[in-house]
């Protein structure tokens with residue numbers, strides 16, 4: 001039984017493949033125009049056509065400039081210059097002034113700039129001193145505690161093996177107590193980053209000049225973000241949208257909306273992304289092409305981060321005083337700006353226009369496809385419409401078909417569905433050779449006609465018909 005059914009499946013598969021193959025080489029399909037008077041389907045067709053017209057020609061071709069060859073490769077160079085005078089209050093009548101050379105570290109970077117907003121400074125010389133209480137291994141009671149201590153990466157020098165007493169100010173800085181810490185040999189005194197930070201004032205009023213030169217190599221077009229006859233200005237989206245000089249307060253506001261976060265950014269540092277986005281229509285004058293500036297914060301907000309907040313690093317300036325080496329160590333917190341430039345340029349191109357128009361015409365044909373599908377499969381009179389739309393025409397005379405009916409079934413014979421669209425399995429007629437005896441032809445015919453193979457074949461053809469490919473079988 002199983003063998004029989006698997007044989008029949010294989011047979012039906014083979015028949016189907018043969019049918020498809022013979023159809024492919026022997027059946028030519030041509031269009032037939034059928035006019036159907038239906039308000040509903042015509043209204044639907046026009047509605048879809050209007051939508052597709054707006055989408056394909058309005059949106060894709062005109063708004064998205066489907067007539068242009070577009071390219072996103074861009075070569076660019078950015079230089080940044082910050083101006084502004086900051087100051088640090090040391091006491092009631094004591095303040096230090098900081099200019100660009102002091103707070104920009106290093107003086108020049110590629111597509112980035114760091115502005116120091118806060119720092120901890122420690123004057124040091126090479127000697128021995130107690131380790132910082134921030135190092136957990138530093139605490140001791142006697143010298144022997146400091147001997148054979150392991151070396152750790154967070155240490156500020158090398159253990160000398162001595163335990164020294166130092167005075168310690170309480171949290172509220174009112175009482176003095178002593179604590180014992182292991183001594184180290186290194187740059188002394190060690191930095192204590194728990195001390196009061198030195199915040200540089202007036203930073204939000206600084207201005208930053210973003211100078212960008214760029215080229216679209218595909219079109220051999222060069223451009224810059226500085227307009228002609230540009231006078232001293234500061235960017236404002238309404239009054240000076242073309243000015244490339246930005247106030248830091250504007251950038252900070254754009255990058256971070258929360259006031260507390262902004263204050264913490266100045267205290268602990270942050271990373272800000274500045275993006276220049278060019279979108280140039282080269283069919284117009286290149287001078288009318290302006291970049292769009294956008295600013296966003298790249299580091300994690302302080303209320304979300306616990307392990308490492310902000311942005312900081314250390315650097316030192318060295319000098320020699322009375323034959324001994326000295327240095328000023330600075331732990332610098334600040335704003336790091338990363339500049340990225342992206343761009344797109346488009347120019348009219350006849351080949352692109354031709355190719356895109358072809359695609360758009362194809363999209364436009366979707367309207368008829370949808371309506372045909374509804375008409376032939378979902379509408380009440382689908383069967384009637386199908387009968388009118390699909391037609392099989394045989395160029396051979398009917399007599400020839402009759403004679404062929406007398407022939408023996410060949411292995412290659414596929415069943416044929418005749419013109420009647422409501423043909424059932426029983427109307428599917430195989431072809432026979434005359435050489436067979438009438439009894440054998442009768443037996444063969446009965447077996448072929450009742451086989452599930454032809455039923456399946458008809459169902460497949462029905463499926464094809466649903467796709468609008470051939471004559472359907474009900």
Ligand SMILES: Nc1ncnc2c1ncn2[C@@H]1O[C@H](COP(=O)(O)OP(=O)(O)OP(=O)(O)O)[C@@H](O)[C@H]1O
Nearest residue numbers: 081082083084206207208209210211232233245246
């Ligand atoms: N961050 C800034 N804020 C305000 N103006 C700036 C800034 N950077 C540059 N400028 C001004 O923009 C103009 C062009 O700057 P550019 O650096 O090309 O010229 P410069 O003569 O080298 O500038 P400067 O010597 O003043 O630093 C100059 O007038 C300059 O003073």
